Amino acid sequence: MKLNKTAKSNLMYIGIVIGIIMLLPLFNRAVVSLSGNEKYKSKKDKIKKKVKEAKAEATGAKAALALLGISQSEIMKKGK
Secondary structure, three states: OOOOOOHHHHHHHHHHHHHHHHHHHHHHHHHHHHHHOOOOOOOHHHHHHHHHHHHHHHHHHHHHHHHHHHOOHHHHHHHH
């Protein structure tokens, strides 16, 4: 397909704009990490934090059940 000069330049500008938009998240991460402000956290770190919180919650629940003298098997029987 043959394009005239104006169409070629328009497509070039569109490609440049799309490329810049795609690179913006990388620049954002670079600026945040260089500023020393650690706001960016990867999904892996977020998942690890949620797992830690869940484990802590389960440990707390087990301790509360032990204080109340309730075993986990009793709870499982009632749940069925």
